[in-house]
Amino acid sequence: MKNDMKPEGWIGRLHWHVGIVLVVTISACGGGGTPQATVELRAEAVVLTGSTALRLRQTARTVQAVYGYSDNGARINYSEGLDWQFTDQGIARTAASRIPDFADYRYVATNGTRFAFSPEPRNPPLTIPFQVYVDYVAIRSDRTIAPAPGAAKHSKVVCLGDSIAAGAHTIANYYFGTDADSYCGLLRTHLATGAEVLNPSVPGGTLAAAQASLPALMAARPQVIVLAFGMNDHLGGGAALPDFEAMLTSTVRDAKAANIQVILVGFFQQNTRWVLEDPTQTLAYNQAIARVAALAGMPFIDIRSAFDRTAPNGNPIEARTGDFMHHPNNFGHRIYFSMLLPYFLAAPVMASTVPNFIDLAE
Structure with missing residues (x-):
């Protein structure tokens, strides 16, 4: 694991490791009803626990991608069916999922559930390895800022x-x-x-x-x-x-x-x-x-x-x-x-x- 040092000062080069795109489309409803406005939302961060389904921030029509990052910052793409499933209850890990289970996250408590910070070994551990990012199509309209x-x-x-x-x-x-x-x-x-x-x-x-x-x-x-x-x-x-x-x-x-x-x-x-x-x-x-x-x-x-x-x-x-x-x-x-x-x-x-x-x- 990379050490936990944080660079000082500012660095101006751009980094596109997590790309975000919001695209508006109009989708036809089944049965010839009024079309639904949809947008593509990118990189919503979540943690998933066990097989419990988690609802995304917006009402999702479909999930396009679920991914995380390895110890060297390389993107890990997770597969639908193998690693995750999407239902009307939300997104969830499968039984054989490679997505880290947040139920396995542990820190050392000093008083009940409270912890003291330690840099080495780090306590509490980073949550970066447990987080995944979700790209999905949401049922919603565009708006003016x-x-x-x-x-x-x-x-x-x-x-x-x-x-x-x-x-x-x-x-x-x-x-x-x-x-x-x-x-x-x-x-x-x-x-x-x-x-x-x-x-x-x-x-x-x-x-x-x-x-x-x-x-x-x-x-x-x-x-x-x-x-x-x-x-x-x-x-x-x-x-x-x-x-x-x-x-x-x-x-x-x-x-x-x-x-x-x-x-x-x-x-x-x-x-x-x-x-x-x-x-x-x-x-x-x-x-x-x-x-x-x-x-x-x-x-x-x-x-x-x-x-x-x-x-x-x-x-x-x-x-x-x-x-x-x-x-x-x-x-x-x-x-x-x-x-x-x-x-x-x-x-x-x-x-x-x-x-x-x-x-x-x-």
Whole structure:
């Protein structure tokens, strides 16, 4: 298994290991009824347990492909009938399936179901090997994505955050050392030619640690800074919250003075089974970020609510993180990207034209 180091800094080369395409078609109903609108959805991440069927996010008409990744990042294609089956109850492993059974996932608990983190041997183990990605045809209509107020197709963007922004434990980062599957990489891909998306995010980063780099970043005159801290900061607890909020307020104020828009990104509820996690502080820090955004008239991206709302069976950890803790997997980063996208549109677009977009409204 590749070691668990996470690269620092930003890497701009694109990585197409997980391709996402959304194609709209119209399918005739049986018996000559009204045609059904369908779309092809790619790479929805799931974990499968035993032979239990799992419903996909959208109503699936057919499943086209199910695949995972080997220890060296090579794609593993699983076969219908041999490895998986699809019924009106959802998708499920077969008795002889090669798909890893999430029932076999184990971590070392120190207190009931709670665990302490250990880097070597790693505890809890990564969930990347247990996750599979599903391509399927969903029964649903295309929709228009409207630009947010003041949005534009910006030419220079800075993403600044911690290991989440760096893309830790995405397929591209873990196996190939790039940030291409992170939400910053997805923005870079979307903006494409003529745009620069810099990602100097550092694993383990905090807002306090980032203060030294902010003057130089602002002096480079980006139109937008996507600022995403809190996951590490909130471990300081309630005593550290006033300083965090004051520092965030001053950071946003300095950016506004330099005519730079700031998009403030919250953070999702990490695994509550980690002994250092306090969900009340996750909520409190997200509320503080939202307050700063509201007072400054800047956008707040409520990732916490989005992860809760889109989680399979109400649990975002197993199928939305790559580390069973707090690093979003490829699908998790697409949730971030989809919430950020309206702030980078110069005009309305159809969802079917935007690779990696996830309709979070359904």
